[in-house]
Amino acid sequence: MLALLVRRVRTQWPVLAALLALLAIGATVAGACALLVTRTGEQALESVATKGTADEVKATAYTVQVAPARSASVAADTRAVLTEAFAPFPISTSVRASSRTRVLKSAPQANGLPAETYLSGMDGLESRAALVTGRWPRAGAAPVESVLLETTARMLGIRVGQRVLLGQEKAFDGAPAVEVTVVGTVRPLPATGWERDTLGGIGYEVGFFSDGSSDQPVLAYGPFIVDLSDLFATASLMDRLEVVAVPDMRGADVRELNAAVSRLGDADRLLARRLGDRVSIHRVDARLVVTMAQAREQRRVAAAVVVAVAVLGCGLAAAALVLAGRLTSEVRADETALLSALGVSRGQFAAAAGVETAVLAVIAALIAVPASAALHSALTHLPPLAGAGLATGPVVTATQLAAVAGGALALAVVLAVLTIRPVVAPGERHRRAELVARSGVDLLLVAFAAIGWWQLAGQPDVATTRTDVVRVAAPALILTAGAALALRVVPPALRGLDRLARRARGLVLPLAAFEAARRPHAVAAGLLVSLACAAGTFGVAFSATWERSQHDQADLAVGTDLRAAVTGLASAGDGPAIAAATGGSVSPAADRGVGIGQWTGGAAQPPRLVATDMGRAGDLLRGRLPEGRSWSRVGASLAPRDRVDGVAVPAGAALTISGTATGDVPILVSPRLVLQDSTTGLRSTCIGDRVLLDGATHRLPDCATTAGQQLVAIALPITPDPAAELAETATTSVAVTVTMPGPATGPAWTATSTPPFESQLSDPKVTADGSRLTMSAGVQLVSSQAAARTLMASTFGDPGPVPVAIAARVADELGIGRGARLSMPMGITPVPMAVAEIVPEVPAAPGTPAVLADIDTLSRSLILRGDLRYPADAWWVAHPARAGAAERVTALHLGQVTARDATAARLIGSPPRAGVTPALRLLVLVAALLLLADVILHVSSDLRVRAVEVARLRGLGVTRREVRAMLLGQHAGVLLPLLIAGVLVGALATRIVAPPMVRAETGAAPIPAAFGIWPWAAEAAFLGVVVVSCLLALTVVVIAQTRRADAAHLRVAT
């Protein structure tokens, strides 16, 4: 038997080489995919950790209500817990703490509301704030040295060098009053953690502020920033104490990462045990845990695609082996018959086949191990894996070895079964092939595929592990079923060709048609051609679908081309700076959590408000809309009809204020000017010192710090002197004049009393005369209502309900449609809104119940309701023209910068997901290779079997050229319908399988939903390469075969 095998190898080496090649290809695909899933997957996780930003890997321990005098030990113990959790990675820590509020008696009061403040301390103050005046506080000074935010200092009228007494803490047995010396003023730097300050780094809250310790609203100012050691030494109750630990994760491997993540997950419990009753509340927010969980989720999504590709690749290889096995059986038919006649038993045949396939499998595995390592290495050197820093040299891992061995073994079993199977005579094969089709195997496959699709389409929007199995199996099932079904479609088409050929006059093409239509074709060959073509086209289209969806998700997630979130308040100088840095069109924008009436949307998805310049919505907004709708049209229904003009205020221009009040009660006003930037429309509020309405002229601060500013509104909160005693029915009439640097008569001014207690003022008026703007009103001085009396003059009127576009989920949740009226509280100011449009999603707020509005209209409405703060907390940039625009804006240190293209690149090429595109490339390559191999195997086998027939045609007088044309026509006639069927199956799979296969980086369904993309150019290129390669191979085989078909064949035949 061994001798027989050796002789077979010598005489049948081309066939055996083909079998070996197919086995090796299948095992190589399995090995390469295993490496992509495991080795590259682990590298990706390591990369996420080692290259992650501080915000992505840090852990923050929050403690609340730290017992007096225990703050230092709590901070030290918290540091220790975080250090242990991150071990063996070294960490750097920083501490930030804020005390319980204290009474601030020296602050100006309004309507009897108490003023409060608080102490704060932080590590690295110099890197978190810029010194404006004075110097940094020194530790250990007496009294304690402090710096103030410049806004706080202005509001409180505190100068550098001044001593301020901070009253007793507002707590039972609270710490006694403490005196501080203000040694400087500072300005918060963006993205340095000020958002976690009690007042968000704004420095004051002049509205109704509650610190949570009582129901009493207060006016809040602060913080007084002192050295951390001084803060702890005050024995204050720490309302908030947080320790941020940033690990250095260079050189991390998966094992260490997993251990750290596990310990961080347990850090809450450890912290509780360590801190005991020294704190009331504690929590550890470990971003590394979240980041790694997200990375694992992304890796899982990518792995599902890679494994699906492996399944398809091995399926293709198996189909090719079925074909090759059949051809091998045919080649050996005579030999088998002879040996059988000589008495070789079936068992002996099986043993020989087993030995042969085992040897082939071992050799294939030996080839596949280095081949898969090299293929994997090559794939990692291509984008996006290379871009994600995951390029690696050839590696061999245990998982890879197992995958290669498993793949080779599985394919060898397929081959062995085929080889042992009795040889089927051609005529019988035809009947058997039909039998297979008729037996409903393909229909059974279709049924399975339908179930797969049903499961795939019905997978939940959230991430689950169950869907991975479906995502792995469904593509292979659906493509195989489609290809099998296509085999049923091709024969009728060829029969139609046959009917046409019968009536034709010539011989060559009709004979080709007869041969194509009537000659029995191997089921495996046909299946492989259509399946390979379907898999290849699907691979190309799925890759495009995947990338398009990532771009769509990035479009909607960012909402515009480039977005810069602003820490604190957006200022007038930001817009021009961003415009200069990017060369794009800049607009202020708002993106914040809100309530819609009484509806808060639930904890998981609180409503969000997105507002920007709707007059330029077409330019600014990104995100896919249904066919026939555009952001320009949506924006047109939200944008204001007119623009606001004001009185030009040149940079540095001096404005003055003076006023009078009737009666004996001294009246104070705190003038606030609203300036509008003529370029971006951003409005900023300038707060002047309180002035007594005694007829004297006071200079207002230099509000216009940049060119192009216009005064569009003046708010005058009116208060009686707190020291004055008021009669029960005290009233007064005030007249306040603001003198402009130029004419004040341009725009039409209107005067109002701002809500919610408009009746406190009567007969509000405003008149412009030359450069003077005079506001007057009657004032009710005594009221049981603790409310401000604010006289407002503005160059615009009340816009009424702000027109908004709401996300479809808002409409669904609230059961509202166009024309519905809503009220949206912005801070403490309710803004009336009217639904003008319903959109699938709101840019920058995908997946949330969001509302889209025009920021100018929103601002007008807010101002006229007494809230002068411009709602912008970000800048949006459309069409940035300068290279490196995002980096340039980042360099402005305004806050976090997010670019649409960078987000798309991250979604496509983030390390855990970067394996998807290479895997799909691998699928396309394997499909093309196996398709070509199939064509060559099938055609060469067919021509070998028909060599005598070809020679006889020559004997009948058919020229070589005609024989070649006939053979080419015949094979092309079979190949092309199969290819077309494969393309149709691929297109169908792209439409129904690709979209549900695409997942967001969280593993959930993408927003917006993905839809199948058919990239015509790429598909044409793939099909062009396939068709040209096949025709080339076909031509070479046919020419060689035709040359051989001579009298020698006839002699053999006769």
Added chain:
Amino acid sequence: MTSLLSVRGVDRTFGQGPAAVHALRDVSFDVEAGTMVALVGRSGSGKTTLLNVVGGLDRPDTGTVVVDGTEVTGLDDDGLSKLRREKATYVFQTFGLIPVLSAAENVGVPLRMARVPLKERERRVELLLDLVGLADHARHRPDEMSGGQQQRVAIARALAASPKLLIADEPTGQLDAETGLAVMALLRGVVESEGVTVLLSTHDPVMMALADRVLRMHDGQVHA
């Protein structure tokens, strides 16, 4: 009578040196039009090689072959194909029918090569099948017919192009004696009715009796 086929001094050797096989050695003979000539001899005597050389499927090393005034040895590949289409058609021992075509379609192959219009083609195919007694088997595929029937279809196909010379290599070699005799009778009838010249090879003595002339071959040489 005029000579339709003239073979002069034909040599054909396969291989070189000591292993060379001299299949034909200075073969010369003539065949008159409208006759049936049988080549007889043992296997390996050179019958098939001679028929292949006459039909232009093989080229002699030396010598000339003239069929109906056309010197076969001077024709290029296309010329030889034209010769086999129009003047010298083949009947193979294993029938040589195209498996995927019906009897009628097989017979129609030469007519398609001649681009005969559909109606005319159908008429002539019907006549030819009637001639070989298979009119009721027109739609049968080769694997649905017996060996004798297949060979009769092959003869009808060979006659479809109205050839001057019909070359048949062991036409009854795959048939039993009775069927073989029927096929030979058919060929004889064709010679009589159609005036076709038939050159065939056989080693069946019974078949020789139906031939007008018998040429014996031995070791690559022809003996009258």
